[in-house]
Amino acid sequence: MSTMSSDVDQATPKYYLLKTEVLGLIANLRPGTLIPTERALAEKYATSRTTVRQAISELVAEGKLGRIQGHGTFVAAPKVTHVRQLTSFSDDARSQGLRSDSTVLALDVVGSDAEVSAHLELDQGKPVTRLERIRLIEGEPLAHETAWLPGKLPRFKSKLANSGSLYAVLAADYGIRIADVEDTVETALAGPADVRLLGIEMGAPLLVVHRLARDVGGTPVEWTRSTFRGDRFRFVSRVKSGN
Incomplete structure (x- = not known):
């Protein structure tokens, strides 16, 4: 003993x-x-x-x-590194040799509420495309993500299904190129919905990230709320000196 x-x-x-x-x-x-x-x-x-x-x-x-x-x-397997820069979830997974996938929970056009309107700088009630997904790495659910995009995007569902990467679709099919992002990160504890969607225990640690993305003209083109499993992710922020 x-x-x-x-x-x-x-x-x-x-x-x-x-x-x-x-x-x-x-x-x-x-x-x-x-x-x-x-x-x-x-x-x-x-x-x-x-x-x-x-x-x-x-x-x-x-x-x-x-x-x-x-x-x-x-x-447990090593944590997935998520680099917060002008890259997507899919890009970060691919750079680490990991297989990413998504399960679409909702994809629709809705009227923007007060919070979404404020971030996307729209009049309240204006149409926005709402994309809600579970993000998976090697088949394991690791994040719950809801993105709001201004306006309607024709044939968005089929184009996203073919690519899997939101940023790739926006650039290639709609001419929307992300030039600047601002991420706000906070911690939270898993509630019943997180338990159901991510297969984790009540009270498990979460990282909640709000991302506001703008195009080259400074216009907001994406506002996303992502809930990441705190036990499976680590975040790296890379900043280059302007000197």
Whole structure:
């Protein structure tokens, strides 16, 4: 039976010490490998199952471990890097050699509400194209995205289905080229809708990103709200000096 080191600061919480031990345990394991059960870990490290549960929950929230009800806890795949620049979800996935896909939940033309109108600088009630999708990487749902685009876009559904990339379709088929984007990122906890759409647990960490995109003339051409799984994404912002 293993025990956690007694040489550490006594003020360090037991669950945190165990968390460090488990990180060492999984360091060389392949993604998808099941780890021992809570009971087995409690026995191995001579601690309570409550302590084990707290350590495991934090590692799941941080994306180091994954958990499927009834199947156990496993080593998670590395996080997907999402580079916030003039690229799309599809572009970022492709650059990392990952397969991206989308499930369209809604695609329609609606009257813009007050919030959408304010961001797209339109009169309230003006028509906007609303695209709601689940974004997937290697078949796993990782983000829920709703985009609003000014006006009606003829044959948009078929063109998007052929390409998959919103920015590619806007540029190639509608002459709309993104020249500038502004992203606002905040954190949130998963609610019932997120649980249903992304297959995560209640209270799981989320990254919520609002993107406002403008064309070369400074006109807003896209406003998008994206909810990313905090356990599976990390964001990188690249800024070049003007000097």
